[in-house]
Amino acid sequence: MDLNTVVEVRDARHPVPWRPGDAWLGGGTYLFSEPQPHLRRLIDLSRTGWTPVLRHPDGALEIAATCTIAELSRYAKELAAEAAPLFEQCCRAFLASFKIWNMATVGGNLCNALPAGPMTSLTAALDGECLLRAQDGARRRVRVTDFVTGAGRKDLAEGELLRSVTLPGRALRCRTAFRQASLYGLGRSGVLVIGVLDLRDGSLAVTLTASTVRPVRLWFPLPPSAAALRAAIGGAVADDEWFDDVHGLPEWRRHMTFRYAEEIRRELEGAAR
Structure with a gap:
């Protein structure tokens, strides 16, 4: 769907002051699915170059907000962990076409905060922790179970960004x-x-x-x-x-x-x- 109220798209690699009418653009599968009359500018995260999935030395798994469902599914197929099957089960819970899988992001699914969001299900079950970044660079961490506070509601301040979700090694x-x-x-x-x-x-x-x-x-x-x-x-x-x-x-x-x-x-x- 065309968003005819949007007059500008900016690259997230070059920060600009946040203003009313701004929104982060990840995969865009939600943003472009219905009218967004309140939006005037999109801040595009697609060129940030964040590693989709990163395994830390302690065994923890950090999933970038821009990681697509397809990327997560491919990574999980090679993941040597007891909990690996759960990743594919939650990816399949999308019941979406390959086109959606290749565009929809883990961060977008979490930030939509829909009760049926399967990435919320996956990361909450594995005791995930969100890394949030404010416009001034300040960072804070919130457990997924505290990040999503209700249907369509999340603990995200104006202009704040979900950077990644980390799953502890013990959960895997x-x-x-x-x-x-x-x-x-x-x-x-x-x-x-x-x-x-x-x-x-x-x-x-x-x-x-x-x-x-x-x-x-x-x-x-x-x-x-x-x-x-x-x-x-x-x-x-x-x-x-x-x-x-x-x-x-x-x-x-x-x-x-x-x-x-x-x-x-x-x-x-x-x-x-």
Whole structure:
């Protein structure tokens, strides 16, 4: 879609003072999908040259905001890590064409803050941390579970930029389990639940996305009982935090979340033994 209110596109390698009507341009798959009448200028990140995925000496994985879904998928296929299958599962949760995969970025998916954003699901489940950069160069770090604060809402100040997301090395060494539900065969995720079992200490994290307005990550020192898991989910998600749109009623999302969380608990409890 043409954005006929945009009068200028600037290269992000040459910073300019931020002003009302500015927006960061990554892959543009969201920006160009619908009218953006409030925008006047785009700051293009495509030429920044950031390495899409970088493995640190301590085993942590840093994913640039400009990393495309296609690049992440290709990298994960060669990743020697217990959690590697989860990357492809979340990439496939896009249910998008190869054209979208080659343009859509990890950072864009996170900054849209949609409940069904699969990059939010992936990075929240693996305890990811966002690196944010302000216009004056100041940097701060925020966990993914705190970065996305609601449907379409994120902890991002005016002019602030999501630079990358870092996944700790310990999370990549964990066993994972994945469950997803949609109302339609090729529909947007209505429920997405991920379990992450630490094989070293037996701790279990269960992350809820798509069914809730924000990512919810529950951590247990040992796999809980069915009742304890159900109580933890009930206590963590308020009644008005179950998402409601054409892709699923809150009651259905809640029911399927409890169902999938229990399936994951059983699956990973067996692995822990």
